[in-house]
Amino acid sequence: xxxxxxxxxxxxxxxxxxxxxxxxxxxxxxxxxxxxxxxxxxxxxxxxxxxxxxxxxxxxxxxxxxxxxxxxxxxxxxxxxxxxxxxxxxxxxxxxxxxxxxxxxxxxxxxxxxxxxxxxxxxxxxxxxxxxxxxxxxxxxxxxxxxxxxxxxxxxxxxxxxxxxxxxxxxxxxxxxxxxxxxxxxxxxxxxxxxxxxxxxxxxxxxxxxxxxxxxxxxxxxxxxxxxxxxxxxxxxxxxxxxxxxxxxxxxxxxxxxxxxxxxxxxxxxxxxxxxxxxxxxxxxxxxxxxxxxxxxxxxxxxxxxxxxxxxxxxxxxxxxxxxxxxxxxxxxxxxxxxxxxxxxxxxxxxxxxxxxxxxxxxxxxxxxxxxxxxxxxxxxxxxxxxxxxxxxxxxxxxxxxxxxxxxxxxxxxxxxxxx
Amino acid sequence: xxxxxxxxxxxxxxxxxxxxxxxxxxxxxxxxxxxxxxxxxxxxxxxxxxxxxxxxxxxxxxxxxxxxxxxxxxxxxxxxxxxxxxxxxxxxxxxxxxxxxxxxxxxxxxxxxxxxxxxxxxxxxxxxxxxxxxxxxxxxxxxxxxxxxxxxxxxxxxxxxxxxxxxxxxxxxxxxxxxxxxxxxxxxxxxxxxxxxxxxxxxxxxxxxxxxxxxxxxxxxxxxxxxxxxxxxxxxxxxxxxxxxxxxxxxxxxxxxxxxxxxxxxxxxxxxxxxxxxxxxxxxxxxxxxxxxxxxxxxxxxxxxxxxxxxxxx
Numbered sequence: 001x002x003x004x005x006x007x008x009x010x011x012x013x014x015x016x017x018x019x020x021x022x023x024x025x026x027x028x029x030x031x032x033x034x035x036x037x038x039x040x041x042x043x044x045x046x047x048x049x050x051x052x053x054x055x056x057x058x059x060x061x062x063x064x065x066x067x068x069x070x071x072x073x074x075x076x077x078x079x080x081x082x083x084x085x086x087x088x089x090x091x092x093x094x095x096x097x098x099x100x101x102x103x104x105x106x107x108x109x110x111x112x113x114x115x116x117x118x119x120x121x122x123x124x125x126x127x128x129x130x131x132x133x134x135x136x137x138x139x140x141x142x143x144x145x146x147x148x149x150x151x152x153x154x155x156x157x158x159x160x161x162x163x164x165x166x167x168x169x170x171x172x173x174x175x176x177x178x179x180x181x182x183x184x185x186x187x188x189x190x191x192x193x194x195x196x197x198x199x200x201x202x203x204x205x206x207x208x209x210x211x212x213x214x215x216x217x218x219x220x221x222x223x224x225x226x227x228x229x230x231x232x233x234x235x236x237x238x239x240x241x242x243x244x245x246x247x248x249x250x251x252x253x254x255x256x257x258x259x260x261x262x263x264x265x266x267x268x269x270x271x272x273x274x275x276x277x278x279x280x281x282x283x284x285x286x287x288x289x290x291x292x293x294x295x296x297x298x299x300x301x302x303x304x305x306x307x308x309x310x311x312x313x314x315x316x317x318x319x320x321x322x323x324x325x326x327x328x329x330x331x332x333x334x335x336x337x338x339x340x341x342x343x344x345x346x347x348x349x350x351x352x353x354x355x356x357x358x359x360x361x362x363x364x365x366x367x368x369x370x371x372x373x374x375x376x377x378x379x380x381x382x383x384x385x386x387x388x389x390x391x392x393x394x395x396x397x398x399x400x401x402x403x404x405x406x407x408x409x410x411x412x413x414x415x416x417x418x419x420x
Numbered sequence: 421x422x423x424x425x426x427x428x429x430x431x432x433x434x435x436x437x438x439x440x441x442x443x444x445x446x447x448x449x450x451x452x453x454x455x456x457x458x459x460x461x462x463x464x465x466x467x468x469x470x471x472x473x474x475x476x477x478x479x480x481x482x483x484x485x486x487x488x489x490x491x492x493x494x495x496x497x498x499x500x501x502x503x504x505x506x507x508x509x510x511x512x513x514x515x516x517x518x519x520x521x522x523x524x525x526x527x528x529x530x531x532x533x534x535x536x537x538x539x540x541x542x543x544x545x546x547x548x549x550x551x552x553x554x555x556x557x558x559x560x561x562x563x564x565x566x567x568x569x570x571x572x573x574x575x576x577x578x579x580x581x582x583x584x585x586x587x588x589x590x591x592x593x594x595x596x597x598x599x600x601x602x603x604x605x606x607x608x609x610x611x612x613x614x615x616x617x618x619x620x621x622x623x624x625x626x627x628x629x630x631x632x633x634x635x636x637x638x639x640x641x642x643x644x645x646x647x648x649x650x651x652x653x654x655x656x657x658x659x660x661x662x663x664x665x666x667x668x669x670x671x672x673x674x675x676x677x678x679x680x681x682x683x684x685x686x687x688x689x690x691x692x693x694x695x696x697x698x699x700x701x702x703x704x705x706x707x708x709x710x711x712x713x714x715x716x717x718x719x720x721x722x723x724x725x726x727x728x729x730x731x732x733x734x
Contacts (some may be wrong), residue, residue, distance in 0.1 A: 037700025
């Protein structure tokens with residue numbers, strides 16, 4: 001039996017290596033992605049994968065990268081680091097991807113970064129991992145510059161939310177947050193900022209994911225009779241918490257984290273209860289670049305791109321491909337070194353969509369500088385691979401998600417400065 | 421060395437690390453009949469113990485002792501032994517299913533402590549920037565992985581050899597006696613409670629050893645690594661491989677992990693691109709199906725327990 005397994009494995013190996021060499025002749029470039037298609041993030045994972053694929057489809061429509069067709073390979077991490085790391089390793093070693101998009105949860109992205117992508121000199125761009133530990137690791141030199149993420153870290157988000165809470169005159173705020181790296185870090189930063197602005201934070205209550213009810217957490221947060229609730233959650237669990245909070249008589253002054261900007265959340269809580277709610281998300285600043293993404297998403301999917309991670313994932317893929325085009329080769333280190341050449345700076349602006357990428361390819365061929373203005377607006381990476389960006393304030397109007405306000409970079413920086 | 425070979429090395433490092441855990445569970449369940457459903461908890465203690473001892477000093481953390489890796493792993497194992505001793509004293513009087521529930525609860529508690537004891541474990545952020553032993557001596561990641569595979573293989577081999585020696589000794593026969601008929605064992609003047617405790621601690625220490633090796637390889641640890649699904653994976657490895665047989669434990673670890681990991685690779689190869697976002701679900705179904713089929717056709721596992729009959733019997 002053992003020899004049967006061994007020969008089976010070797011057989012699989014032969015088939016796989018055969019397939020790899022056939023691909024190289026057709027001139028295909030593989031771009032890998034590790035996302036949570038099943039597991040606790042399944043509700044948002046596959047749509048995020050679609051957003052990545054859309055960017056790659058657009059690039060192929062524009063003629064591919066360096067004349068080669070781009071092949072998008074999406075792998076599931078099942079919400080587990082061990083599965084995610086293994087999937088990343090197959091992408092890097094067998095599929096030979098020069099760039100890896102993902103993962104969603106920081107607890108999956110980080111082991112991939114330390115044990116797979118950095119040692120193999122493959123650039124890793126995440127749409128969705130917000131933990132500050134990446135910044136810490138980058139400062140220590142642990143990422144060797146191979147790490148980028150297209151969503152802003154939680155530092156400015158907390159500052160903006162706290163500033164608005166103070167403007168609205170909230171005096172006592174309770175915090176309920178998902179007990180993950182994302183939740184803990186956003187909740188504690190918000191508490192620090194709110195207290196600096198003279199708001200009393202009556203309690204910071206963590207909850208563990210995927211429970212049928214959060215009555216205990218909601219009751220604990222209700223004890224101090226706060227006049228607002230800051231809820232850091234993902235849509236499914238967040239809806240459970242919000243429903244219980246409101247039915248137990250909690251205030252409808254809700255402050256929502258970026259992941260709750262999902263139709264699913266509004267529908268299951270009930271739009272009529274969310275009229276006083278506001279939340280933050282990375283801004284799709286008004287303008288052609290954002291419209292270009294929204295329209296093409298609508299064309300492809302038939303719905304509006306409402307959901308966490310879609311715009312940032314599109315940008316992660318687009319930045320990777322543009323850097324590859326600029327570098328002229330599909331190599332991890334070359335991509336790393338060219339990402340900042342195609343974002344920020346003073347070059348010609350490039351918008352999402354096949355037309356935009358066509359223009360980018362022409363300009364790059366002519367040796368002219370370009371600047372990608374993406375589905376989330378202009379993008380600039382700092383030396384740690386983090387972006388700071390503009391934000392939007394969302395709420396619910398006429399039963400649907402709506403944008404209430406916009407914060408450009410200058411306004412965000414002013415708010416941050418006040419909280420120093 | 422690139423391509424499939426490099427992946428295979430990587431895969432085997434993880435699979436053999438798990439095989440140590442499975443052998444730890446095998447001595448508990450396969451030989452002695454202790455239903456430990458908290459495997460991941462002890463794996464976590466070994467991993468965190470190692471990470472805290474080996475990690476660099478950080479202002480916001482209690483740990484960060486910067487010890488050499490082998491010492492840190494030994495420390496993690498010692499911590500595991502202590503934890504297993506306490507848990508064992510408290511729960512080992514419970515019979516199978518009750519012991520399972522108790523240990524399952526303990527594993528969840530351990531994961532929650534890791535998630536919430538921020539100043540020690542880094543909380544949900546985990547512990548980053550852990551040094552990988554002797555990483556600087558190798559030019560290429562492939563070379564390093566080959567070295568680490570050697571380390572893990574030697575450790576797994578040592579564990580296998582030690583366990584095989586142990587189960588063939590009089591002490592090993594005592595384990596099976598306790599499993600089959602505790603009253604009979606007691607009537608022969610043995611102390612089953614003590615044997616159960618010894619075996620429980622031994623098995624958990626092996627799980628801790630594997631946890632330490634995992635940390636050394638990945639260089640990072642977070643509570644997400646220790647979800648209850650891992651306990652299920654380890655159990656699947658033991659049952660599929662064949663409980664009560666250490667070779668079965670190793671074969672099961674490699675086989676089930678191959679199924680788990682490589683089914684994703686196969687699906688991404690053969691599924692049309694348009695259906696990729698459904699691929700994850702298909703993979704999970706496939707894993708379940710193959711495990712069920714294995715058990716239908718090989719109910720005692722791929723390599724079951726060898727029949728042991730007295731040499732005096734005819």
